[in-house]
Amino acid sequence: MKEQTAKKPAWLKQHICNDETYQNVRNLVKGLRLHTVCESANCPNIGECFGHKTATFLILGGVCTRACRYCAVPKGKPEALDPMEPKNLAEATAHLGLKHIVITSVTRDDLQYGGAEQFAACIEEVRRISPDTTIEILTPDFKGSLTAMNIVLNANPTVFNHNIETVRRLFPEIRPIGDYQQSLDVLRYAATSHPHMLIKSGIMVGLGETLQDLKETFADLRQAGVTILTIGQYLQPSPHHVPVAEYVTPEKFDGYRELAEDMGFPHVVSGPLVRSSYRAGITVSQCLAH
Template sequence: MKLIVTVKPEWLRVKAPQWQRVGKVKDILRDLALNTVCEEASCPNIGECFNAGTATFLIMGPACTRACPYCDIDFEKKPKPLDPTEPQRLAEAVRRLRLNHVVITSVNRDDLLDGGASQFVGCIQAIREVSPQTTIEVLIPDLCANWDALATILQAQPEVLNHNTETVPRLYRRVRPQGDYDRSLELLRRSRTLAASVYTKSGLMVGLGETDTEIRQVMQDLRAVNCDILTLGQYLQPSQKHLKIDSFIAPEQFDAWREYGESLGFLQVVSSPLTRSSYHAEQVRELMQRYPR
């Protein structure tokens, strides 16, 4: 049985960040007019990551074309045309922050024919030019099943292709009304087929009413499409207008899921209440050394 509580527990408290370091990162982001998912999605780890000099860059935003009720990214603003200078500005941030590993994600841009694939490619290429030693992870939307767009991104050869399944199939209509579970699995399957050297990754939120059996089934489904890396974390309600939390999952349950995931053959399972999709993403560099391709 899943270990749950209904009142926000002590283990979800986040240490106060060192604001001097946070301020330095924010200054660079503001100077280069860049968005981060850390800020736009109200990530609880923003202090830890900014203190470490890392950030998950949010391109093509901050306005999203989908309205997922769990997400704090704005969907009420009208998306703007793509900025051709964004890849160069992002690459400059990577250079200034001296990042060993960078995560690039985006809002959903269903208004674009390629879902924004060309902008991902531009960012990857710009970073390669100024910081060739930096490993690159892209956390992409489902691209509305435009598999040519997926191939375009993979041809740019990011080290990691991340796409989150987010929740269990039964809850998709409530949690991801414009998403599709099978489509997400197909994206991950095709990624391994199109670019066998690229590590694939996915993430799940818990605490929305799913069962332990359902979580384990999703983990099995992800391994069936050869997903390499899995993250699991507690859903936290960004505001009163967002989806309510069904339950808080105890750390022991996250440990049990990590052990189960490892038994299924995931190369890495990051599982804890405060884990987010990009949390400690730089650890993939160690994984690449242990499991080279």
């Protein structure tokens, strides 16, 4: 891979607000002992999202059992599951008046079903307290376990999301414990077993992929039944993570969006600061309107 560019380009600069609304959301999340991927993964959109009273909740604790080479979430020995997490998450959803909630997690390979039961409990509790809130889940691969998948899917989230993250050629280097084909199989199973559910995936660029790599991965995702695709810039969380090979220009992101749309994706969100859950509620509203 190329050496990382020393200075981020202007289009990657994002204002981090610290106004009263931002602090109120942050305090609420902390008070309920919840984690957000916004903070754990150093998301560049934290100011915008918190400022608009939205957050992507990170369940199953804040420590991951895997060590993917792109991710800022802490790795190590995971903590015990919090039985109050589903209730607290639903309480935060109601308090913030969220119309759309994204629930993601660390990977918990130490648990029999990877924490699938906690996903289902969170979905059910949010739906009980906030029945009009649409629910998006962003899951790990559950090691391909169909039992785990069924536990989650049978709770009927509005959107099932599992990120492919990178292209087939780079997958072993970027996600050494994961498997490209297994991730595709997870998406395909969700799409075929629940055909009315919205299926979503996301990919990072700037890791050294070629246009041909992207075409192959876009085709694989579309064939797996993905209808919502997000494309965003990889940002190196620390010197210990994989370096950035390229800062992709906004114009190039527009080209990637057009390519994906031409390949049959009904909904594509593509841009330097795009993350899997960025403006997810707007995208889901558009999907449901059709």
